[in-house]
Amino acid sequence: MRLLAGYLLTPIYYLAFGFFLAIFHPIQVIARRLGGYDAHKKSVGAMNFFLARSLFLVGARVNFEGFEKLPHNRPLIVASNHQSFFDIQAFVHGFDDWHPKFVSKIELGKGIPSISYNLRHSGSALIDRKNGGQAIREIIRLxxxxxxxxxxxxxxxxxxxSRDGQVKxxxxxxIKSLLKAAPSSLIVPFVINGHAELMKRGYFPLQVGVKLTYKVLDPIDPAGRPAEELVKECEQMIKRELGQA
Structure with missing residues (x-):
């Protein structure tokens, strides 16, 4: 029954997803040109609100947790596990109050309605994985x-x-480069749980009725600690939360 529901509801979800990307692309352009950064940021926030909530169309139960732990007077380096393209809308919606940015591969800066425009104009870092110097410069700028x-x-x-949800x-x-450029940052482990199950059969059909949890764990103050140690701690915290440690 759930499989049949997936075949019926997944096209409806993708139609809604595509609709929001298409309609918010010109909205972003107009907002940025007329209202600058603040108006553009609000348009992106609205888009990701609808994208995150549209997963209700496949019966997903969406839950955001732990954001009350985060201060507003320090930059945040959010280290997250990565299960699917759905991770992006979860981060942008959840961290809306902190003006979310990305370190993303340069290929995503072209060809995707709304998403590519936002990556190019929000201040995010678009890195060329084949050009180490360019990647480091972009990350330091960000x-x-x-x-x-x-x-x-x-x-x-x-x-x-990680398509099966197992943390690599x-x-x-x-993170080491970001900490050098943003030494007052907090490291924030962010757990994505459920996207691998949602895409158990790939992009089609999506699993119906999956519980999706986006959880902020206790922030880590770098306090002069080596980046390698901090990243390992983040990895272990996320694995424990997912029951993989």
Whole structure:
């Protein structure tokens, strides 16, 4: 029955998803040109509100937890496990009050309605994985940006998606560069739980009735500790929360 429901409801969800991306692309452009950064940010926040909530169309139960733990007077480096493209809307919606930014591969800066425009114009870092120098410069620029404004940046230390939900080893290079440029940052472990189950059969059909939890764990004050040690601690915290440690 759930499989049949998935075949029936998944097209409706994707139609809604595509509709919100399409309609909010011109809204973003107009908002940015007429109202600058603040208006653009509000348009992106509204879009991701609808994207996150549209998962209700496949019966998902969506829960955001732990955001009350976060201060507003320090930049945040959010280290998250990475299960699917749904992770992006969860981060942007959950961290809306902290002006969320990304470290993202440069290819995503083109061709995707709304998403590519936001990545190019929000201050996020678009890195070329084949050009180490460019990647480091972009990350350092972004680090200085969040340091000056107390914004949040999300980075996926696994480097790529884990399609079965099992957390892959975290790499420290990106967080190390961000900490150099944003030394007053807190490290925030962020747990994505349920997206692997949602996409158990891939993009089609989606699983119906999945519980999706987006949880902020206790922030870590770097306090001069080595980046490698901090990243390992984040990895272990996220694994324990997912029952993988």
């Amino acid at each position: 680090g200085k940006y969040i340091e000056a404004n107390n914004y949040a940046v999300c980075i996926y230390p696994e480097g790529t998606r 080893p975290f790499q420290s290079a990106g």
